[in-house]
Amino acid sequence: MxxxxxxxxxxxxxxxxxxVDEAAAKAAEISRRTGTRPCLxxxxxxxxxxxATYVRMKRARCAKAGIKSRHIGLPATTTTAELIDxxxxxxxxxxxxxxxxxxxCGPHIDERAAFEAIAPEKDVDGVTMHSFAAMSFxxxxxxSCTPGGIMRLLEAYDVExxxxxxxxxxxSAILGKPAGMLLLAEDATVTYCHSRxxxxxAVVREADVVVAAVxxxxxxxGEDIKPGAVVIDAGYNPxxxxxxxxxxxxxxxxxxxxxxxxxxxxxxxxxxTQTVQAAANQLGMQHQ
Amino acid sequence: MxxxxxxxxxxxxxxxxxxVDEAAAKAAEISRRTGTRPCLxxxxxxxxxxxATYVRMKRARCAKAGIKSRHIGLPATTTTAELIDxxxxxxxxxxxxxxxxxxxCGPHIDERAAFEAIAPEKDVDGVTMHSFAAMSFxxxxxxSCTPGGIMRLLEAYDVExxxxxxxxxxxSAILGKPAGMLLLAEDATVTYCHSRxxxxxAVVREADVVVAAVxxxxxxxGEDIKPGAVVIDAGYNPxxxxxxxxxxxxxxxxxxxxxxxxxxxxxxxxxxTQTVQAAANQLGMQHQ
Numbered sequence: 001m002x003x004x005x006x007x008x009x010x011x012x013x014x015x016x017x018x019x020v021d022e023a024a025a026k027a028a029e030i031s032r033r034t035g036t037r038p039c040l041x042x043x044x045x046x047x048x049x050x051x052a053t054y055v056r057m058k059r060a061r062c063a064k065a066g067i068k069s070r071h072i073g074l075p076a077t078t079t080t081a082e083l084i085d086x087x088x089x090x091x092x093x094x095x096x097x098x099x100x101x102x103x104x105c106g107p108h109i110d111e112r113a114a115f116e117a118i119a120p121e122k123d124v125d126g127v128t129m130h131s132f133a134a135m136s137f138x139x140x141x142x143x144s145c146t147p148g149g150i151m152r153l154l155e156a157y158d159v160e161x162x163x164x165x166x167x168x169x170x171x172s173a174i175l176g177k178p179a180g181m182l183l184l185a186e187d188a189t190v191t192y193c194h195s196r197x198x199x200x201x202a203v204v205r206e207a208d209v210v211v212a213a214v215x216x217x218x219x220x221x222g223e224d225i226k227p228g229a230v231v232i233d234a235g236y237n238p239x240x241x242x243x244x245x246x247x248x249x250x251x252x253x254x255x256x257x258x259x260x261x262x263x264x265x266x267x268x269x270x271x272x273t274q275t276v277q278a279a280a281n282q283l284g285m286q287h288q
Numbered sequence: 289m290x291x292x293x294x295x296x297x298x299x300x301x302x303x304x305x306x307x308v309d310e311a312a313a314k315a316a317e318i319s320r321r322t323g324t325r326p327c328l329x330x331x332x333x334x335x336x337x338x339x340a341t342y343v344r345m346k347r348a349r350c351a352k353a354g355i356k357s358r359h360i361g362l363p364a365t366t367t368t369a370e371l372i373d374x375x376x377x378x379x380x381x382x383x384x385x386x387x388x389x390x391x392x393c394g395p396h397i398d399e400r401a402a403f404e405a406i407a408p409e410k411d412v413d414g415v416t417m418h419s420f421a422a423m424s425f426x427x428x429x430x431x432s433c434t435p436g437g438i439m440r441l442l443e444a445y446d447v448e449x450x451x452x453x454x455x456x457x458x459x460s461a462i463l464g465k466p467a468g469m470l471l472l473a474e475d476a477t478v479t480y481c482h483s484r485x486x487x488x489x490a491v492v493r494e495a496d497v498v499v500a501a502v503x504x505x506x507x508x509x510g511e512d513i514k515p516g517a518v519v520i521d522a523g524y525n526p527x528x529x530x531x532x533x534x535x536x537x538x539x540x541x542x543x544x545x546x547x548x549x550x551x552x553x554x555x556x557x558x559x560x561t562q563t564v565q566a567a568a569n570q571l572g573m574q575h576q
Contacts, residue, residue: 112427132424133417137461139400163486171472173425180480184459187484189491192468196475198451203477 003251006227008157010257012149015156016265023272024065030279031066038279039068040098040124040271041090045083045105046076055102058268065272070096080110087117097279098124100271121281124274127174136181142274147179149266150211150232151186157255159209159230162187167203169193169220169243170213175234179211200224212243222248231256234263291539294515296445298545300437303444304553311560312353318567319354326567327356328386328412328559329378333371333393334364343390346556353560358384368398372405379407385570386412386563409569412562415462424469430562435467437554438499438520439474445543447497447518450475455491457481457508457531458501463522467499488512500531510536519544522551 031037040062042055059069072086083105090096099122105111112129120130126144134141143151154161166188170176176192184190193203194214204210204224212220213234222245225231231253235243242259249256257263319325328350330343347357360374371393378384387410393399400417408418414432422429431439442449454476458464464480472478481491482502492498492512500508501522510533513519519541523531530547537544545551 112425129421129425129427130417132421136420136424136465137400137417139417163484165486165491177424177469177472181465184465184480184482187482189479189481189485191477191479192472193477194472194475196451197477198453203453 005250007231007250007253007256010153010157010232010255010262012153012257012262012265015153016149016269019152019266019269020061020065020272023067023269023276026276026280027066030276030283030285033285034283036279036283037066037068038097038276039070039095040100040275041070041072041093041096042100042102043072043074043083043086043090044102045074045078045109048106051102051104055100058100058271061268061272062275065276067272067275076106078109080108080113083109083114084117087114091117091119091122094282096122097282098122098271098275100125101127103127122278124271124278126178126274132173132178132181135178135185138185142278143182143270144174144178145267145270145274146175146213146234146263147182148270148274149263150179150234151182152270153232153257153263153266154209154230157230159255161209163189164208165189165191165206166209166211167191167193167207168211168213169200169204170211170215170234172213175213176211179213179234183209183211210244214243216243217241218243218245220244220249222250222252225249225252227252228254230254232263233257233259235259236264293538295519295538295541295544298441298445298520298543298550300441300545300550300553303441304437304557307440307554307557308349308353308560311355311557311564314564314568315354318564318571318573321573322571324383324567324571325354325356326385326564327358327383328388328563329358329360329381329384330388330390331360331362331371331374331378332390333362333366333397336394339390339392343388346388346559349556349560350563353564355560355563364394366397368396368401371397371402375402375405379405379410382570384410385567386410388413388559389415391415410566412559412566414466414562420461420466420469423466423473426473430566431470431558432462432466433555433558433562434463434501434522434551435470436558436562437551438467438522439470440558441520441545441551441554442497442518445518447543449497451477452496453477453479453494454497454499455479455481455495456499456501457488457492458499458503458522460501463501464499467501467522471497471499498532502531504531505529506531506533508532508537510538510540513537513540515540516542518542520551521545521547523547524552
């Protein structure tokens with residue numbers, strides 16, 4: 001007899017659709033009231049096919065939501081200084097409300113220096129140091145899109161975070177670290193694990209909420225999930241495999257995100273929402 | 289029979305003295321080579337006696353180490369805008385290399401806005417959003433002085449952090465949060481606890497390194513210290529009482545900081561070191 005599924009599936013696709021619909025309605029209102037459509041600038045260095053696909057997908061979603069996009073494709077030979085010039089130009093261009101630098105940019109680019117050329121008020125992808133600190137200190141600002149999407153999912157499924165033990169596996173600057181800071185701001189007790197963590201299983205077994213954000217296929221096993229825990233899989237590995245072993249986790253978790261259809265669609269939804277919010281801010285519209 | 293002391297005492301006073309001596313030597317070299325003495329500007333709003341004492345103490349230490357200081361005392365009625373003007377002026381004053389805003393500034397001041405008026409290259413107290421993100425991402429920049437002092441103590445006592453479980457109790461912007469980020473950068477598995485943590489004792493019992501940074505007298509009890517753990521007490525409560533119950537912790541810990549004489553002196557030592565480093569950077573001296 002196979003073990004019984006205990007987990008309710010968190011439907012990121014439906015929630016993302018609802019959020020995008022709201023963003024589209026707000027974009028339409030902005031266009032109507034100001035005569036200007038929100039505009040996202042997308043910047044891509046080089047010809048990496050996966051990156052090109054991501055950018056195309058994001059632009060298509062923008063178009064569908066009534067958000068203009070302007071694409072700047074730069075040759076693979078672009079220097080950091082040239083990329084900074086481009087981003088600084090977009091930062092001071094009043095027709096652009098949000099800026100997305102598709103990354104990774106390639107090993108010859110100082111990505112941090114490039115990110116920092118994005119004005120915080122246009123940092124709708126939440127990649128600047130300012131945005132990270134704002135997330136960490138619960139100050140106004142844009143969040144990293146994937147952690148932001150995770151928080152929207154937890155909220156939509158009424159997951160109580162205060163006093164709960166949240167374990168974040170992974171510590172990247174745009175995913176693990178900000179996810180932990182956002183969970184901490186919601187009063188969770190937060191543990192950061194990573195490749196050097198001695199006994200990952202032991203830590204995960206104590207978690208009320210697990211956020212897997214490390215990019216290792218099926219690293220988190222069902223047997224380590226505390227019965228009833230909330231499992232958020234932000235991993236995306238080749239073959240649509242997450243960082244969580246989904247089939248075994250299903251039999252222990254209380255709530256779980258599938259891959260695909262969990263965190264993935266939320267990321268773009270947050271990007272669009274923040275682009276619209278940036279436009280509203282810059283066009284002087286009142287918050288609703 | 290009373291229980292046996294297991295802990296070695298971490299002597300912050302001696303280590304701080306050594307660090308200040310190094311800073312003084314470097315300050316002297318800067319003065320000799322450039323004709324300019326490193327200069328720290330201290331800014332105090334209002335007449336709070338404790339704050340005034342802290343500032344006086346910091347300036348006295350500067351003087352002893354050959355660092356100039358310039359004090360700006362502002363009336364308690366100073367507005368946030370006026371304070372920002374003062375700090376922005378110091379940020380663009382080439383005769384000032386480091387800026388310390390003594391805080392708390394009082395409830396009518398937007399302290400975050402004030403901190404952000406300090407140029408990151410003069411933020412020798414490590415309070416800006418930029419400095420926090422730099423600490424979090426292991427980028428060049430100045431650290432918050434108390435967390436920076438804690439890291440220097442751990443280093444001086446050869447505490448291996450990689451793979452160890454570090455528990456930070458407290459999540460303030462200038463102490464708990466940056467301390468956790470610095471420990472994470474050294475490859476510790478890091479847990480943030482705080483007032484909403486459900487079972488603090490249980491979490492502390494798992495810690496190889498405990499950083500108490502919450503400002504509650506004797507919150508951490510010896511019985512919760514894992515035998516042999518490293519205990520860093522960054523609390524300072526009335527009556528020279530730390531956040532750790534020192535007498536009981538002594539019988540369980542492997543290493544422990546006393547209060548006073550542990551973390552406290554390290555904080556000023558880091559402030560002086562960073563002021564000298566800021567001067568070296570701004571005066572165009574090569575790193576040694």
